[in-house]
Amino acid sequence: MKLLVTGGAGYIGSITTQLLLDEGHEVVVFDNLELGHREAVDSRASFLAGDLRERESIHDAMMSVQPDAVMHFAAYALVGESMEDPMLYFHNNVVGGIYLVEAMSAVGVQKIIFSSTCATYGAPDVIPMTEETPQNPTNPYGESKLMLEKILLWARDRHNLEPVFLRYFNAAGATEAFGEDHHPETHLIPLVLSVALGKRGKIMIFGDDYDTPDGSCIRDYIHIVDLAQAHIQAVTKGGAGAFNLGNGMGYSVKEVIDVAREVTGHPIPAEVAPRRPGDPARLVAAADKARNELGWKPAYPELRTIIEHAWKWHQAHPDGYEGK
Ligand code: UFG
Numbered sequence: 138m139k140l141l142v143t144g145g146a147g148y149i150g151s152i153t154t155q156l157l158l159d160e161g162h163e164v165v166v167f168d169n170l171e172l173g174h175r176e177a178v179d180s181r182a183s184f185l186a187g188d189l190r191e192r193e194s195i196h197d198a199m200m201s202v203q204p205d206a207v208m209h210f211a212a213y214a215l216v217g218e219s220m221e222d223p224m225l226y227f228h229n230n231v232v233g234g235i236y237l238v239e240a241m242s243a244v245g246v247q248k249i250i251f252s253s254t255c256a257t258y259g260a261p262d263v264i265p266m267t268e269e270t271p272q273n274p275t276n277p278y279g280e281s282k283l284m285l286e287k288i289l290l291w292a293r294d295r296h297n298l299e300p301v302f303l304r305y306f307n308a309a310g311a312t313e314a315f316g317e318d319h320h321p322e323t324h325l326i327p328l329v330l331s332v333a334l335g336k337r338g339k340i341m342i343f344g345d346d347y348d349t350p351d352g353s354c355i356r357d358y359i360h361i362v363d364l365a366q367a368h369i370q371a372v373t374k375g376g377a378g379a380f381n382l383g384n385g386m387g388y389s390v391k392e393v394i395d396v397a398r399e400v401t402g403h404p405i406p407a408e409v410a411p412r413r414p415g416d417p418a419r420l421v422a423a424a425d426k427a428r429n430e431l432g433w434k435p436a437y438p439e440l441r442t443i444i445e446h447a448w449k450w451h452q453a454h455p456d457g458y459e460g461k
Contacts, residue, residue, distance in 0.1 A: 138162050138163070138204075138205040138206060138372065138373070139162070139163040139164075139165070139202070139203075139204045139205050140157055140162055140163065140164050140165070140204055140205065140206055140207070140208055140372070141165050141167055141198065141199065141202050141204040141206075141207045141208070141246075142154050142157075142164055142165070142166050142167065142182075142207075142208045142210065143167045143168070143189060143195075143207065143208070143209045143210055143211035143237065144167075144168055144173065144209070144210030144211030144212065144252075145164065145166030145167065145168055145173070145178060145182065145184075145208075145210065146166060146168035146170055146173025146174055146175060146177050146178050146184075147168070147172060147173040147177070147210055147211070148177075148308065148315075148316075148317045148318070148319070148361070149210055149252065149305075149308055149361060149364060149365070150166070150168070150173070150208070150210035150211070151173070151174075151177035151178060151179070151315045152311075152312055152315050152361050152362065152364075152365045153208060153210070153364075153365040153368050153369070154166060154178065154179050154182050155179045155312060155314060155315060155365075156362065156365045156366065156369060157368075157369060158179055158181045158182060160369060162369075164179070164181075164182040164183070165182065165183040165184075165185060165198075165202045165204065166178050166182050166183065166184050166185065167185045167187050167189075167195065167198050167211070168184070168185075168186070168187075168211065169186065169187060169188040169189075169211075170186065171188075172213075172319070172320070174318060174457075174458040174459075176458040177315055177318070177458055179314075179315075185198050185202075188233075189211055189229070189233030189234070189236055189237055190228065190229060190232060190233050190236070191236075192236045192239070192240075195233075195236050195237055195240045196236070196239070196240040196243060196244075198240070199240040199241060199243070199244045199246060200240075200243075200244055203244060203246070204246055205246075205248065206246070206247075206248035206249065206250065206372050207237070207241060207246060207248070207249045207250070208249075208250045208252075208368055208372070209234070209237060209249055209250065209251050209252060210252045211233065212229065212230045212233075212252065212281075212282070213225065213226050213229050213230060213278070213281075214254075214278060215278065215323060216256065216276045216278050216279070216415055217323065217413070217414070217415070218278075219276050219277040219278035219281070220276055220277065220414065220415060223277035223280075226277045226278055226280075226281045227277065227280075227281050227284070229281075230278075230281035230282065230284075230285060231281050231284050231285055231288070234285040234288060234289075235288060237249075238288060238289065238292045238296070238298065241292075241296075241298060242292065242296040242297075242298065247297055247298055247299045248298075248299045248301075248372060249289065249298060249299070249300050249301070250300075250301045250303060250368050250371050250372050251285065251286070251289060251300055251301065251302050251303065252282075252303060252305065253282050253283075253285075253286055253302040253303060253304045253305070253379070254278075254279060254282050254304055254305055255304055255305065255306050255357075255381070255383070255420050255422065256274055256275075256276065256278055256279030256282065257272045257274050257279050257282050257283040257286065257304060258270045258271070258272055258273070258274070258279075258304075258420075259272070259273040259274050259275040259279065259417070260273075260275060260417035260418070261417070261419075261420070264387075264419050264420075264421050265357075265383075265385055265421045265422055265423035266381065266420070266421065266422055266423060267381065267423045267425075267426070268304070268378070268379045268380065268381055268426055275415055275417075276415050286300075286302050286379070289302070299377065301371045301372075301376050301377060301378070301379075301380070302378070302379040302380070303364075303367055303368065303371060303379075303380055303382055304379055304380065304381050304382065304422075305359065305364060305382050305383075306356065306357040306358070306359050306381070306382060306383030306384075306420060306421075306422045307324075307325075307356045307357060307358045307359065307383075307420075308359060308361050308364055309324075309326045309358045309359070309360065309361065309443050309444070309447055310360040310361045310362065310437065310442075310443040310444075310446040310447050311361060311446050311447050311449065311450035311451075312361070312362060312446070312450075313449070313450070315450075316447065316450030316451065316454060317361075317447065317450075318454070318457035318458050320457075325340075325356075325390060325393055326358070326393065326397070326443075326444060326447055327447065327451065328340055329393060329394055329397045329405060330397060330401065330444075330447060330448055330451045331451070332403070332405045332406070333397065333401035333403035333405055333448070334451060334452070334455050336455070338406065339405075339406040339407060339408050340394060340405060340406070340407045340408075341407075341408055341409075341410040342390050342391065342394070342407055342408065342409045342410060343390070343410055343411070343412055343413040343416060344409075344410075344411065344412035344413070344416070345391075345409045346412075347412075347418040348418055349389055349418055349419060350389070351389050351391045351392070352391075353389040353390035353391045354389065354390055354416055354417070354418055354419070355387035355388065355389050355418065355419040355420070355421065356387065356388065356390075356419075356420055356421075357383035357384055357385065357386060357387055357388075357420060357421045357422045358384070358388060358393070358440055358443055359382055359383050359384055359422075359435065359443075360435065360436070360437035360438075360442070360443045360446070362436065362437060363382075363433075363435040363436055363437060363438075364382055366433065366436070367380065367382050367427055367431065367433045370431040370432060370433050371431055374430075374431055374432065376430055376431050378426075379426075380424070380426055380427040380430070380431065380433075381422040381423060381424045381426065381427065382422065382424055382427060382433075383421065383422025383424050384422070384424070384435055384438045385421060385422055385423060385424055386421070386438070386440075387419060387420075387421040388440050391407075392440070393440065393444070394407050396440050396441055396444050397444050397448075399441070400441065400444045400445050400448050401448055
């Protein structure tokens with residue numbers, strides 16, 4: 138298949154691009170490189186510099202590429218930043234998404250695999266979370282992703298689009314070639330590993346008074362390769378609707394730090410800090426639908442493997458892509 142991958146220079150987009158190419162698909166990456174890295178784009182992919190917020194830019198790209206399907210990763214994705222500047226998120230994630238949908242329907246491209254998030258659910262009452270869990274986002278980031286899900290449903294009904302929503306839990310890990318390099322970095326695993334690399338003195342644990350066994354927040358960490366694989370299965374097996382992508386196992390912040398200590402052999406000093414606003418106590422996926430309907434089976438469900446792979450990449454790229 139020929140895929141147009143928006144945000145293909147970012148963390149999840151770059152690794153999905155790599156796996157698509159490994160499986161013999163053709164990939165054109167569309168990215169403005171605001172947060173992505175040119176070095177993260179596999180040399181076998183074509184690259185188009187462009188911004189989704191410029192209507193002509195994505196329309197021209199769609200016209201010239203004429204892809205069989207779109208994978209849409211390009212978005213802002215920081216919860217805290219979205220609380221401070223909601224319009225930034227609605228403009229990029231929603232308006233940019235509308236231009237993408239318009240370009241697809243103008244050119245007659247139907248299939249779109251959309252990077253959605255467990256943040257569309259907000260703080261759930263019941264764990265693990267199925268796709269039927271009520272969607273009540275608690276921040277503009279999650280709201281912007283939910284808005285685009287709804288827009289895509291209308292585009293399905295009115296413009297024959299075929300959307301698939303992949304609702305990610307906590308992406309982590311790396312391949313040999315590509316890994317996680319955000320500026321600023323806010324995610325737990327890369328921050329913990331930067332302590333082990335000697336780039337930070339300690340890791341802050343945001344709250345140890347949650348209603349969890351050790352008091353720190355519980356998340357469902359999913360290997361980036363398994364996430365990428367789900368996209369390929371969604372596009373090749375003709376999946377429809379929404380799919381949660383997680384391992385169904387929750388690990389606390391303290392457990393993540395402990396496993397990272399074992400993997401790196403570094404003491405990784407940690408200090409308890411106040412709660413981070415907007416953090417739900419537990420987010421754990423029920424991903425049976427992806428397993429049953431897409432035949433998706435995570436190859437690397439162990440937290441230890443996820444952290445080992447991330448550690449290998451960070452050791453090889455201590456300053457990220459720029460410092461390589
Ligand atoms: N955490 C710390 N210290 C840090 C960084 C994070 O204790 O220095 C904690 C957080 O409070 C949270 C856990 O580690 O409890 C994981 O935090 P991340 O920032 O790595 O990930 P989030 O769970 O906040 O975010 C993820 C995705 C978002 C998505 C969100 C849904 O990255 O895109 O889940 O809530 F929106």
